[in-house]
Amino acid sequence: MLETRKVHSHVVAEELEEEIIAGIIPAGSRLDETSIAERFGISRTPVREALHILCGRSLAERVPYKGVLVVQISAERIDQMFEAMAEMEATCGRLSSQRMTMSERAELERLHQQMNALAEAGDHGGYDTANAAFHELLFQGSHNSDLAAIAQALRVKLAPFRKYQLKDTGRLKRSCIEHQQIVDAILDQDGRAAETALRRHLVSAAQEVLIRRQIQDSATSKPTFSPA
Amino acid sequence: MLETRKVHSHVVAEELEEEIIAGIIPAGSRLDETSIAERFGISRTPVREALHILCGRSLAERVPYKGVLVVQISAERIDQMFEAMAEMEATCGRLSSQRMTMSERAELERLHQQMNALAEAGDHGGYDTANAAFHELLFQGSHNSDLAAIAQALRVKLAPFRKYQLKDTGRLKRSCIEHQQIVDAILDQDGRAAETALRRHLVSAAQEVLIRRQIQDSATSKPTFSPA
DNA sequence: TGCAGCTGCGTCGTATACAATACTCACAGC
DNA sequence: GCTGTGAGTATTGTATACGACGCAGCTGCA
The missing domain is CATH 1.20.120.530 (GntR ligand-binding domain-like)
Known part of the structure; x- marks a missing residue:
């Protein structure tokens, strides 16, 4: 549990994770790289890293050339x-x-x-x-x-x-x-x-x-x- | 299990995963982005994505500003x-x-x-x-x-x-x-x-x-x- | 001699530009 | 009216350039 807060991608990943967990970002919704980048005032690169982290935690799924979807849970x-x-x-x-x-x-x-x-x-x-x-x-x-x-x-x-x-x-x-x-x-x-x-x-x-x-x-x- | 082979990052991730599993890449070793990129003839960007995938599968660990290490399994x-x-x-x-x-x-x-x-x-x-x-x-x-x-x-x-x-x-x-x-x-x-x-x-x-x-x-x- | 600070180099993190792919929607043909 | 095809657009994947950080080695001072 080292503090790695200075890395944008981690900050974004944690923020998004919290929002998914809190239900602010509904299940099944698409996580658009561009809009997230704009929202955090950063470029798409760290956003992509963040999305990969979320996928690694099974909170989202990546479909090539289609995007990242928040996992749908029935x-x-x-x-x-x-x-x-x-x-x-x-x-x-x-x-x-x-x-x-x-x-x-x-x-x-x-x-x-x-x-x-x-x-x-x-x-x-x-x-x-x-x-x-x-x-x-x-x-x-x-x-x-x-x-x-x-x-x-x-x-x-x-x-x-x-x-x-x-x-x-x-x-x-x-x-x-x-x-x-x-x-x-x-x-x-x-x-x-x-x-x-x-x-x-x-x-x-x-x-x-x-x-x-x-x-x-x-x-x-x-x-x-x-x-x- | 869709075929996503055309995406470089996935190809690299699978290749590296196999090599880690096969023991070709020893545990504890550092995965250098540049050398991997050169080896596959691609840029660092997809390599980074691949490394994130490996981290997501708990096959490696990422330390900010230090690199990605293949997990040591005792x-x-x-x-x-x-x-x-x-x-x-x-x-x-x-x-x-x-x-x-x-x-x-x-x-x-x-x-x-x-x-x-x-x-x-x-x-x-x-x-x-x-x-x-x-x-x-x-x-x-x-x-x-x-x-x-x-x-x-x-x-x-x-x-x-x-x-x-x-x-x-x-x-x-x-x-x-x-x-x-x-x-x-x-x-x-x-x-x-x-x-x-x-x-x-x-x-x-x-x-x-x-x-x-x-x-x-x-x-x-x-x-x-x-x-x- | 020892150590503190600096400097140079290597690597990672980020920004931006461009290429590749998928979806949309309009239009032509049936 | 329906269907298939095509261009256009939006979004993702990739390449490259640059800034940030860590580390090793050197230099200068005590």
């Missing part, structure tokens, strides 16, 4: 992504329960307790940040950089859809209860329990997001983005 | 990749056992029988090709495109190391026996058995490759590539 696909995420987290959790160092376990519990407090306070922003750290620690705890990287990449890809999550205290409380089971399983070195707890945790999160999306979709009655 | 890292592969295949296998359509199951068994014949004939090339199809079918059978894509990508990344596999009939026979258990479990819709069989199958394959590598490494006594 509701069914989101469902699949959550399932994949659940499986990855379950696997990482099982391995973590067996392999985490004492300091990692301590950090996990510390984070969990901090999140309990944040949930109690109703601090959604703080909670979500801590939550990201919680799950990343879980990935790292597997002590398998490939699994961790895959899980993290999936989490990023799912980020755009998490924003549909409810902003009520109930969600945080439920999340905390589920996290408790996860933490317990890991501290007890019970791989199977960790796996089960994580799978349930992700399934419930997915359900929430998917249901939320259905509500929003039917409300705005979005006519399935104009093809091309 | 023996420990290979071990981790095999473990990740095992977990992915186990997961896909479990899902496949529950979700495969009748035609998919039929195709799986057909492939397996064909591979038995190839193993009997000692046709390593044919066997490895069929084997790739076998495992890809397993991924597809999970009916989760994300899991399938992740598993497939991992398989590609591991490809460089499979070439160390022994070329004896014993390996094919052992593989067939293990495949038999996988096929049985899936046809019986026994998720747990499929998971277990696949994990064992991958672990044994990994062991073989890793042992093989140790032999080769000690023979050539490679002095852990010069750092930067």
Whole structure:
């Protein structure tokens, strides 16, 4: 995580990534090199680099002589992504329960307790940040950089859809209860329990997001983005 | 899988990828834009695009104002990749056992029988090709495109190391026996058995490759590539 | 002798110009 | 009225030039 901010292409890539994740740039839309270049006040060259970076992160796809398209993700696909995420987290959790160092376990519990407090306070922003750290620690705890990287990449890809999550205290409380089971399983070195707890945790999160999306979709009655 | 061969950057990216996978370009070495451009008789621009593609596939890393380095993959890292592969295949296998359509199951068994014949004939090339199809079918059978894509990508990344596999009939026979258990479990819709069989199958394959590598490494006594 | 700063060189990052390709739309022929 | 073909336009891919940065080696001073 070196600071490489001075490089235009990275700045543009991060900015665009955030906008895609935030939904400001809708899925399926085309990323026009010229207009992006004009918007950032730079030439097309660094923009092209940025677009390549996005493609590398599977947030967009490049079609030769046609352009770069923000990946189109159907509701069914989101469902699949959550399932994949659940499986990855379950696997990482099982391995973590067996392999985490004492300091990692301590950090996990510390984070969990901090999140309990944040949930109690109703601090959604703080909670979500801590939550990201919680799950990343879980990935790292597997002590398998490939699994961790895959899980993290999936989490990023799912980020755009998490924003549909409810902003009520109930969600945080439920999340905390589920996290408790996860933490317990890991501290007890019970791989199977960790796996089960994580799978349930992700399934419930997915359900929430998917249901939320259905509500929003039917409300705005979005006519399935104009093809091309 | 559209043909995009006419684009220089893709041609260069594929060529470089093959050379990295084949070990012609050693891990840790720097990919100089100018020399690569000269070698292919093109300008630096498409070379840069190619290098971005390689970075996107995690085959290289870019350091601003310093260059692109071919990722260093240690023996420990290979071990981790095999473990990740095992977990992915186990997961896909479990899902496949529950979700495969009748035609998919039929195709799986057909492939397996064909591979038995190839193993009997000692046709390593044919066997490895069929084997790739076998495992890809397993991924597809999970009916989760994300899991399938992740598993497939991992398989590609591991490809460089499979070439160390022994070329004896014993390996094919052992593989067939293990495949038999996988096929049985899936046809019986026994998720747990499929998971277990696949994990064992991958672990044994990994062991073989890793042992093989140790032999080769000690023979050539490679002095852990010069750092930067 | 040792080191701090400078300088020159190599490489990367960016800007701009040009070539190649795909899409649009109008028009001719049926 | 419909379809196929063609030129025109817009956008991407590539080449080249130039500025920015990192590094190595040298010089000058303490």
